[in-house]
Amino acid sequence: MIEPLGNQYIVARPVYTESTFSADHRKLDRHHATVLDRLRPCCRCSSKRIKTIGLSLLPITSWLPAYRLKEWLLSDVVSGISTGLVAVLQGLAFSLLVNIPPEYGLYAAFFPVVVYFFFGTSRHISVGPFPVLSMMVGAVVSRLVPDPATFLGMAAAGTDNTTSLDQQRVVVASTVTVLAGIIQLALGALQVGFIVIYLSQSLISGFTTAAAIHVVVSQLKFMLQLKVPAHSDPFSIFKVLQSVFTQIEDTNVADLVTSVIILVVVFLVKEVNQRFKAKLPVPIPIELIMTVIAAGVSYSFNFKDRFNVAVVGKMPSGFQAPTLPDMNIFQATIGDGFSIAIVGFAVAYSVASVYSLKYDYPIDGNQELIAFGLSNIFGGSFKGFAISTSLSRSGVQESTGGKTQIAGILSAIIVMIVTLAILFLLEPLQKSVLAALALGNLKGMLMQFAEIRSLWRRDKYDCVTDEWEAVNGRLRGGGHPGSPATTSRLSSSVLPGRSPKCSVLANVGQSNVYKNRKDYPEIYEPEGVRIFRCPSPIYFANIDFFKKKLIDAVGFDPVRVLRKRNRALKKIKKLLKKGQLQLTPKGFLCTSDNLKDSDDELDAHEAEELDRPIGPSDLPADIDWNADLPANLVVPKIDTHSLILDFAAVSFLDVSSMRGLKSILQAFVRVNVEVYITGADGDFIEKLERCDFFDEEVKASIFFLTVHDAVLHALTKRDGGVSKLPPFQERVCTPDFALRRNGALRNRECLVRLSFIHSIVSIEHLLRAEHCTEPVGEFSVTRNRPVPSPYRAYGLEGETDVQLTAPSDLPPPFFFKKKTGIR
Numbered sequence: 001m002i003e004p005l006g007n008q009y010i011v012a013r014p015v016y017t018e019s020t021f022s023a024d025h026r027k028l029d030r031h032h033a034t035v036l037d038r039l040r041p042c043c044r045c046s047s048k049r050i051k052t053i054g055l056s057l058l059p060i061t062s063w064l065p066a067y068r069l070k071e072w073l074l075s076d077v078v079s080g081i082s083t084g085l086v087a088v089l090q091g092l093a094f095s096l097l098v099n100i101p102p103e104y105g106l107y108a109a110f111f112p113v114v115v116y117f118f119f120g121t122s123r124h125i126s127v128g129p130f131p132v133l134s135m136m137v138g139a140v141v142s143r144l145v146p147d148p149a150t151f152l153g154m155a156a157a158g159t160d161n162t163t164s165l166d167q168q169r170v171v172v173a174s175t176v177t178v179l180a181g182i183i184q185l186a187l188g189a190l191q192v193g194f195i196v197i198y199l200s201q202s203l204i205s206g207f208t209t210a211a212a213i214h215v216v217v218s219q220l221k222f223m224l225q226l227k228v229p230a231h232s233d234p235f236s237i238f239k240v241l242q243s244v245f246t247q248i249e250d251t252n253v254a255d256l257v258t259s260v261i262i263l264v265v266v267f268l269v270k271e272v273n274q275r276f277k278a279k280l281p282v283p284i285p286i287e288l289i290m291t292v293i294a295a296g297v298s299y300s301f302n303f304k305d306r307f308n309v310a311v312v313g314k315m316p317s318g319f320q321a322p323t324l325p326d327m328n329i330f331q332a333t334i335g336d337g338f339s340i341a342i343v344g345f346a347v348a349y350s351v352a353s354v355y356s357l358k359y360d361y362p363i364d365g366n367q368e369l370i371a372f373g374l375s376n377i378f379g380g381s382f383k384g385f386a387i388s389t390s391l392s393r394s395g396v397q398e399s400t401g402g403k404t405q406i407a408g409i410l411s412a413i414i415v416m417i418v419t420l421a422i423l424f425l426l427e428p429l430q431k432s433v434l435a436a437l438a439l440g441n442l443k444g445m446l447m448q449f450a451e452i453r454s455l456w457r458r459d460k461y462d463c464v465t466d467e468w469e470a471v472n473g474r475l476r477g478g479g480h481p482g483s484p485a486t487t488s489r490l491s492s493s494v495l496p497g498r499s500p501k502c503s504v505l506a507n508v509g510q511s512n513v514y515k516n517r518k519d520y521p522e523i524y525e526p527e528g529v530r531i532f533r534c535p536s537p538i539y540f541a542n543i544d545f546f547k548k549k550l551i552d553a554v555g556f557d558p559v560r561v562l563r564k565r566n567r568a569l570k571k572i573k574k575l576l577k578k579g580q581l582q583l584t585p586k587g588f589l590c591t592s593d594n595l596k597d598s599d600d601e602l603d604a605h606e607a608e609e610l611d612r613p614i615g616p617s618d619l620p621a622d623i624d625w626n627a628d629l630p631a632n633l634v635v636p637k638i639d640t641h642s643l644i645l646d647f648a649a650v651s652f653l654d655v656s657s658m659r660g661l662k663s664i665l666q667a668f669v670r671v672n673v674e675v676y677i678t679g680a681d682g683d684f685i686e687k688l689e690r691c692d693f694f695d696e697e698v699k700a701s702i703f704f705l706t707v708h709d710a711v712l713h714a715l716t717k718r719d720g721g722v723s724k725l726p727p728f729q730e731r732v733c734t735p736d737f738a739l740r741r742n743g744a745l746r747n748r749e750c751l752v753r754l755s756f757i758h759s760i761v762s763i764e765h766l767l768r769a770e771h772c773t774e775p776v777g778e779f780s781v782t783r784n785r786p787v788p789s790p791y792r793a794y795g796l797e798g799e800t801d802v803q804l805t806a807p808s809d810l811p812p813p814f815f816f817k818k819k820t821g822i823r
Helices: 018-024 035-043 047-057 069-098 103-119 131-144 152-156 165-189 193-198 201-218 220-224 236-246 253-275 286-300 327-332 334-359 365-381 391-399 406-426 431-440 443-458 460-475 484-494 543-554 558-578 604-609 655-670 682-690 707-718
Strands: 503-508 514-516 529-533 581-584 587-590 642-646 674-678 737-739 752-754 773-776 779-782 792-795 802-805
Touching: 047 365, 069 103, 069 131, 069 286, 069 391, 069 406, 069 431, 103 365, 103 406, 131 165, 131 201, 131 334, 165 193, 165 327, 165 334, 165 365, 193 365, 201 220, 201 236, 201 431, 220 236, 220 253, 220 431, 253 286, 253 431, 286 406, 286 431, 327 334, 334 365, 334 391, 391 406, 529 543, 529 707, 543 655, 558 581, 558 655, 642 707, 655 674, 674 707
Parallel strands: 529 642, 642 674
Antiparallel strands: 503 514, 503 529, 581 587, 773 779, 792 802
């Protein structure tokens, strides 16, 4: 093999059209699956398929039999109790957003959890009230049951005119919840869970941030104890603020002071929990602590009579009988029901995806739709309101050691105990305390305002279309996902590019042409190099599809491989420290016969560490992960050392997909797979630089002009400067192109015609000092002189024409190096 001394090459091949190239290289006529071909397997019926569908509809049948009773039960019990207490307080607080009595918030915190326990696929999310959804349901309630007028549709529906205002609002809230559940169930049954991908992260972020502002404004009347009428017309937020400021002199000072104290303490303690979560065994349950203190102080000093504060008051114990939804309300709230269904599922699925990736287990979007649909239908029938998942409550469930939804069902039991037995203890609690607790849970959403400036700097289009659309929509009283403005935006991105036809490329014709490896019978794939092509723009709607196809192409998930390696590395260090493992010149030597590769469950902090590369700094030697490991450790072996992404057709990359692309590239780099990107446009690279895409792991030097450049670089880097390519049989070709004496291409009257395609040669190498040479541009060729083995030269059509052939044990040709060397 000839070592290259430079980085320049020239390719010798004919000028091809697509048709001539396909004909010369015998392109295969492949059958592409039609819609009927894809639907046919779904219509087949067998006992095995029925069993599979049945088990998929009840995920509990897969994880409950594998439940580790001794290892997980105690953690789930502790987590369930902690989460249940938080769920009680959040249910009471978020009921104020719906404009219904507080006890109905407990119904929303109990019934949906029981249903999700059987039908949900996530092990760590806590199902229950969510402030944004509560606010959306409250907007519907305020519109249909304005204060103090009577809802117009009740009389037509045959409802008793003497029904109280609160009962009317409960009927509206429960009916729109059932409607949202029916929509979610229908979408899940139709297998359209992918619809959530059309809500970009920027859009969801902008919507939730604007909704948080709406929640803050709506809770001012409880914190100040003012009689502010509900508004549901456009720009209602400004009318609410006007009502608040016109009555500001009537503020109840006791409620104001109490709510401010609660709010400040909750914000500070939540910040402590966030900063010191690695050191704290469990997060400080500040909501519970402040609620107990506030209820005790209010009862002891009789705040209701002394300061005329508004308290929760008497709440009936127990649960109420289920009721049927009002069909007239269905007709008036179909748009709101669709919006609530989509937003609730989008939030829950995004949180569930975080935990599924963190703890390495799958979740099913369609099954999640079914689970939340049934949860909302069941909860709405018992007069609850729409639910999703709260990030803060799910964080409590996970950080306190929750392993499965056993913790969720235990939290529901805590809610049930409070509802049946000790609800009277919360009667002296001020409503201003509940309002402050509701605002305390909006800290993360309000902090998203800091991202607007960064998003504007990175991508002004995304900032305007997502953030402003969501914020402006909420200010106008609509604009949530599902509204006409958002629907038109989503419909414009549904069809194009959702599922691009990605492919794995291989070299065809032994030149610099790379095509889909499935289309040609004779291909060359460099060992250890995988070439992946994406033929469409990458944006928020197809980034997950892109990542899935990329993982399928390389044959392994780099995140899972990294976790396995880091877990094995930790165990090796531990065994070395105990003396149960020794490192010898031939490898690791086990000194104990009782070593097992146990799959212990990790806590939250350890799981986060597995996502970061852990260097073997404490080991006396590097570990070959493709060799046999000691102690029966099993780590997936990787035969890919370089990944090349052909982005010649990727003309666009938005901010949301940029995060996903960087995460997958970092994962490959961390498992020692070199990543290169080819064919990218200059504006594309400039945008990445502007968005701070590059760091110590993903560097700007990964970009190459062509796939061939990247292949040659990868092979040379891997082999230490020598490109090792497999042998091909000897083959004599017709002349392909010519060189002028100044190195430029010329026509067939050329003096020198090089027809060498099947070997990579250095003409300089072919010549020895004793041979006569003649320079042609920057190249040299022999003139009717024998060339040393293993190459031969033949004089054709005069003294200056040379044809080169290679024996079968030489590598395939790709190019001629200038003056020196090959690859």
